[in-house]
Amino acid sequence: MTDAPDYKSTVFLPVTDFPMKAGLAQKEPAIAAKWEAMGLYDRLRERRKGRERFILHDGPPYANGDIHMGHAMNKVLKDIIVRSQSLLGKDAPYVPGWDCHGLPIEWKIEEEYRKKKLNKDEVPAAEFRAQCRAYADNWVGVQKEQFKRLGVMGDWADPYLTMKFDSEATIVGELLKFAESGQLYRGAKPVMWSPVEKTALAEAEVEYEDVVSTQIDVAFEIVEAPNAPELVGAHAVIWTTTPWTIPVNQAIAFGEGIEYGLVEIGHQDYVRRRYLVAAGLWEDFYHRLVPNLTSQVADHGIAAFEILKTFKGTDLAGAVARHPMHALGGFFARPRPFLPADHVTTDAGTGLVHMSPDHGEEDFIACKKLGIDPVFAVNDAGFYRDDWEWLPGQGSVINTKFNGADGPICTDLRAAGALLSASEFRHSYPHSWRSKARIIYRCTPQWFIPMDKPSGQVMDYPLPPLEPVTGALATALPTNGPTLRGVALDAIQNTRWVPERSTNRIRSMVEGRPDWVISRQRAWGVPIALYVHRKSGQYLVDPAVNTRIVEAFKAGGADAWFGADHQALLGPDHDLADYEVITDILDVWFDSGSTHSFVVEARYGEGARADLYIEGSDQHRGWFQSSLLESCGTRGQAPYKAVLTHGFALDGTGRKMSKSLGNVVDPLKIMGESGADILRVWVASTDYFDDVRIGKEVLAGSSDAYRKLRNTFRYMLGALSDYDEETEAVSYAEMPELERYMLHRLATLDAELRSVVDKAADSENWLEFSRYTRALFDFANSDLSAFFFDIRKDCLYCDAPSDPKRRAYRTLLDTLFHALVRYAAPIIPFTAEEVWQSRFPSDEESVHFLEWPEIDHHWINAHLDEKWTELRSQREQVNEAIEPLRREKIVRSSLEADVTMGRVLAVGDVDFAEVAIVARVTMGEGDGISVRPSEWHKCGRCWRLLPEVTEDGALCGRCDAVVAP
Incomplete structure (x- = not known):
């Protein structure tokens, strides 16, 4: 028996050396080095010279430490936007910058001093500043290389630094x-x-954390009350969670619209005291007070408090109390007037607020109206002045023990008979985001x-x-x-x-x-x-x-x-x-708020404004706001035309990343293992307007999406390996309906992508790159790989090179290639370059010099869309019907199946068997689909089962014509 002929060598399989395995971690640095060697950024500026300009002004990170995932997310998003604007044909420069001054850097130098047991104040200021400059300069260099490794394209040779002399x-x-x-x-x-x-700190330098403080109720004896003489001898009760401010008290505030009550608490056989507390807060005050009454009173039982009389807030006008430590004389012997204040509420406490104009903005404003000035009792380190009458030289006022129930303040107040209660209180409190220590108002x-x-x-x-x-x-x-x-x-x-x-x-x-x-x-x-x-x-x-x-x-x-x-x-x-x-x-927020003047205006002309600022949502109180105020104060307008706010990067479970939790996802490690393009796919795919998650599972999804797109490019490169546009290209009119439908899909995709990148489109989707990325990846995977390529692989492999249908297919593949590699370039710049160079190798050209593909929007065809949407639906139904036979190995592939359908769309000149990739489709009765193995024989070259094939292995007419000498 003679073996069947082997027709493998006659099949036109895709040919490419573009690898399926990406190896991005190894390839990307070499691609980046090539870009730098060829001066990609500067040459792109030359090519876009004179075009409409799009300025994305970079918000400066601190030159302090390795980059983290927040940096990576921010810089990649900026780079995607800048590259997409360049793709639109605009001159889209990107000048990276760094914030080099201020507390974060100064704090690091002080840490080094503390390790050496040195005092910063003993070091000459010029020497200290020089060390800060050197520290910042070092980290600028480190972060610069890390940002470049992310694929961020910009003017790295001349970034802006707030510490440059011109700046x-x-x-x-x-x-x-x-x-x-x-x-x-x-x-x-x-x-x-x-x-x-x-x-002093700015609001943007402060973060809030829950803490446990000591809450105290303190009695101030009322000595004058012209509108309510019954109050004389009673005690006004104030409540505070900052005991350290009592030594700086100067007044007591009340609410004019609040109702107050004079209450008496105690036992009939023992000393009873009268307290002034806001109505509605009596019970809360009583429950705080009971645990602190003397054990003798507690042993005999406590009578419920008795309300003696109520007063309007206005009745307290003109009243005067004395400080619990009045016996110390001097500052503490001064009368403490009652004064009205709008900020007094009955949400908590006693409805009376002790006022310290040194340590509260509202206190300062209310006291200033009565001519009560600050006394500056607390020094810059949080200690009371050495000449202060009470606790001189003591502190620090942010120390919890100092403020605790057994600390010196509470101890002295207790000895004076003024401390009514002291207990723990959990609440949110401001901290320095750098030292993590509590802050005060001073x-x-x-x-x-x-x-x-x-x-x-x-x-x-x-x-x-x-x-x-x-x-x-x-x-x-x-x-x-x-x-x-x-x-x-x-x-x-x-x-x-x-x-x-x-x-x-x-x-x-x-x-x-x-x-x-x-x-x-x-x-x-x-x-x-x-x-x-x-x-x-x-x-x-x-x-x-x-x-x-x-x-x-x-x-x-x-x-x-x-x-x-x-x-x-x-x-x-x-x-x-x-x-x-x-x-x-x-x-330093004034520094960074001024960057528009020495970056945007200095480089692009007086009056130039940034088209876009992009930072995290915390910058509404930071850079967005300081830039706004600086520019409005000097130029009467915002320095930006648009602002994009993104969320924060969280771990895979939605928690904030923290070294102490051990859940930090390091972008440097990801790039070293998987490559920057995988990280960029993740950024582009997220709904970054809110907080986003990143972890192993999330990155695995990004890797899978990338792999599919890479394989789409690999297939097109192989299919176009010997494509000659001059001899093969066909016109739109010469294309089969399927190709024209795919051009419709491409034009639809193009419009959707433009709605994301082109501000002129005036779309609600502007800068929503998750939509852009999803549309691009879905098109490559669903429309092309799983549908169009699947149908046309028979045409590509087996039709004669001169066949009009094969030429139409390859013409369309060329159109798709040029469009998709451009669309993908902002998202995966390294891979796009690798793809482009694989087909058009050049040391002088780059995919990033290209502009948005020329898409004829006359390709959009609603009739074709409706027809082929239905055909695709029927194709999926056929595939579902075949699958059980494939699992049972009744048929090995869909090519071996005969399908009977109760309803087949009127498809005109479209061969639905070719679309469904089956042997044949016939009309039956009913609405169902039945499948059986075809009785036809298989062509030995194209493997299709056709009636003209006389026996398995023989050739069909098409294949016979192609292989004939």
Whole structure:
């Protein structure tokens, strides 16, 4: 018996050396090195020169430590957006930057000092600042390489750093703009203060955690009550969770609309005391009080409290109490007046609030109306002054033992008969996000930018006449109100916020924020370069002096201020002896809030604004807001046209990543094992407007999605290995219906992807790349690999090269290839480059030079869509009907099946057997589908079962014609 002929060599199988196994961890660094060697970023700038520009301004991370998953998510998202805008043909530069000043870096240097048992204050300031600069410079270099490893394309040769001399000069120049326009004042008011770091903090530098504090009820004896004489001799009860503020108490606040009651508690045979407490809070107070009554009273039983009389809040006006420690004399012997305050509520406590203007903004405001000033009893380290009458030199006030029931404050109050209760209380409390230590509100002299005072009228002292505002700033000033808050709220309204719901968050924060505290008591940063007149307290406003200051910073950076010849900077018109030189450091949020001026405007021209800012949701109180306020104060508008907010990266179970929990997912490890493109697929696939999860299972899903797309590219590369457009390409009119349907699907896909990337499309989906990625991957997997390629593989493998259908298929494959590799390039830039170079190898060209594919939207055909949607549905039904026979090995493949259907769509010239990949389809009765093994024989080359094949292994007419000599 003669063996059947082997026709394998006559089949046109795909040919490619593009590997199925990606090996991204090994390949990506080599691809990145090639990009750097060829100057990809700079050459792309040349090619897009003169085009419409899209500026995504990079929010600066701190130059401090290796990157974490939050960094990776943020940078990848930015890179995807920048690359997609470049793909649209725009000039889309990306200038990465770093925040180099401030507490995070300074704290690290101090940690190194503490390890060596050195005191930072004993080190020369210039030396300390130099160490901070070196530390920041080192981590800029480390993070730069890590970001580049993520595939982030940008101007890595010239990033922006807030510590560059030009940057520091611009930052101080922006500060001086506020000074010249009168939007700056120095005042003493309570600010968030870290006793550990000895500096004021911004809201964005504070995080809240649950703590257990000691809550106490303290009795203040009432000595005067002109509107309610019955209260004299009774005790007003205040409740607080910060016992350390009692030594700085100066008044008691009440609510004018609150009802108060005079209650008596005790036993008839023992001492009874009268207390003033808000109605509705009597029971809570009583239950706190009972455990603290003397054991003698407790042994004899406690009578329920008795309400003697109720009073209106207004009845307390004019009342005076005395401090529990009045016997100490001095400050404590002063009367403690009752004063009305809007912030007093009956949510908790006693309805009476002890007031310490040193340690509460509301206290400060209410006391100031009565002329009660702060006393600055607590120093920068959280200890009471050495000359303070009570607990001099003691603290720290954030120490829980110091504030505890057995601490010195409670002990002294107890001895004075004023401590009514002391117990544990769990609540949320602010901490420094850097040291993790509790913070306090502390009144200190600070520099502020006011939110609610018109420009030129914001200072507590007179200003010299200012020149009228002219030029660009004058035309930019809004008409809806002169205050910074008003301008900022107007700018929020004129900015596109993505997602839209984030508008409410930024608006509410700006509506409720206090004046901006811009001064810090640190060493590493840009100084508040001002001169304050010693007699008037007025800071100097002289444009000529300001110009010299800025020029000095350009030449020597911020260090120029600390070692400056200040008389030379002041010039001949001012005597240095008359002025105090300010050495406070600017809030780093002012630094980063000014980046639009020394990045966007400096590189792209005066008046240029960023098209987009992108950061995490915490930046509504951070960079988004500081940039908004800085620009609105100096330019009258936001520095951005749109803002995208993303969530945070959580572990696979939805928990916040923490080293202590051991659940940190390291992006560097992922790139080292799986490659950056896998991480990028994860970022692009997530609904990043909310918090997102990442873990082994999530990454496995990203890897699987990537693998399928890679195999789609591999198939197309193989199928197009010898494609010649000049000799093979056919027109749309020459294409079979299936190819025209796939062009319809491609055009539909193109429109959906454009709705995500093109702002001009005015789509609700703008920047929703999870939609973009899902649509792209689904098209490649469902429309192409599982459907179109599956149907046409017979045509590709077995039709003659000159066959019109095969030529149409390969023409369409070429169109698909050029479209899909472009669509994929922003998401998986390394793989897209590998795919492109596999087909079009070149040391001078790159897939990232390409522009959006040219798609003819006349390809969209509703009739074809409806018809082929139904055909695909019927194809799936046929496959489901065949599957049981395949499992039972009655048929080995669908090609061996004869299908009878009760209803077959009128398909015209479409061969539904070819679509379903079966031997034949016949019409039956009923609605069901029946399947049986075909009786026809199998072609030895194409393996189709056809009536013309006389025996298994023989050739069908098509194959016979192809292999014939």
